[in-house]
Amino acid sequence: MPQDPATATLHLIEVMARLRHPETGCPWDQVQDFASIAPYTIEEAYEVEDAIARGSPAILLDELGDLLFQVVYHARMAEERGWFAFADVAGAISDKMIRRHPHVFGAEETRTADQQVAAWEVQKAAERATRAETGTLAGIPTGLPALTRAAKLTRRAGRVGFDWPDAVAVLDKLEEEAAELRAELRSDGHPADPAALRDEVGDLLFVLANLARKLDLDPEDCLRGANRKFERRFSYIEQTLKVAGKTPAESTLHEMETLWSDAKRVERET
Missing domain, CATH: 1.10.287.1080 (MazG-like)
Known part of the structure; x- marks a missing residue:
């Protein structure tokens, strides 16, 4: 049965608060801060992407939950410092989306996808200006791949x-x-x-x-594809050598290059 979104979200926030409780919470969660949690947040985003690539709804459900938990985690730590709470995060992003889509939520005429991209960039530039982020390249996160x-x-x-x-x-x-x-x-x-x-x-x-x-x-997508291709072809080399009772370390480069060519041929024929 589908869960009520508000009830499920409130329960998650309460779970996070219990984990961070200074007296009865989890010792590991109690000592975390923004910097220590940030790598996990990035990792979970990549795992969501991997779940999408694998085409598994069950895995995607699980990974989206992990990513949402990261948002709740950061919001909880901010609330403990008196900065903001999860509701403020949700409200801020809702307001931003409404502001950036006047053709949906306002009286502006319908936009094409290209017009929306152009308008989006204009809006983002204005928002950067209010944050005193000046210059053409301002606001591009240094933590991106x-x-x-x-x-x-x-x-x-x-x-x-x-x-x-x-x-x-x-x-x-x-x-x-x-x-x-x-x-x-x-x-x-x-x-x-x-x-x-x-x-x-x-x-x-x-x-x-x-x-x-x-x-x-997307250069990252291109490289991910090349990585998958390498893994697939090298696995073919290992499996073929295993049938022959050998390992890559026991084989010559020429043998492995020949099998690499075989793997490419098999891929072309399938």
């Missing part, structure tokens, strides 16, 4: 005209950065400068993130 933040930084800069004209231009830049990295990989017998290598690899990744952006792709 680096590839995502790279794409967001240049997307924001692109709105004021500072951008590559197209994906081909980004590819040209990618080749330039690859050449600079190659130049740092010295072939004269002297060790490469670690700091320079880090800088050049960072430039290469930055350009790759923006190549994805120019192609209307």
Whole structure:
């Protein structure tokens, strides 16, 4: 039977309060703070994304609960400090959504999806200004995954005209950065400068993130796909070697590369 939303939410808030109670609560929960809980919040968001990718409603239900619990956790710690409570969080986001959707909640005419995106950015810029966050790149969280933040930084800069004209231009830049990295990989017998290598690899990744952006792709999603592909193909190598009574450590690189090619062929044929 579906639960009443208000009753279920109140119960969750009460559970959190019990866990944080200074005398009768859980010793672990009692000592947590915003900084110590933040990594769990990020982790739970990724687990929600993973549940969506796996297409499992049951897992998604569980992971959304874990993520909601993180919101309640932070709200409880804020309430203990006299800052705000969960109801204030819920009220603030409701007000924000109403403010950002006047075509739904007000008298403004219906917008297309593109018009809504443009209006949303204007509204967000105004909200940043009220928080004294000035500058084109203000308000892009530093805690975002680096590839995502790279794409967001240049997307924001692109709105004021500072951008590559197209994906081909980004590819040209990618080749330039690859050449600079190659130049740092010295072939004269002297060790490469670690700091320079880090800088050049960072430039290469930055350009790759923006190549994805120019192609209307999410760089994080592209890399996740590549990770899944690698896991799938390497698992094929391990399983095939296991049938032959071997492990990857007992095999040559040539053997594993041959099996890698086999895995690619199998994927193409299925």
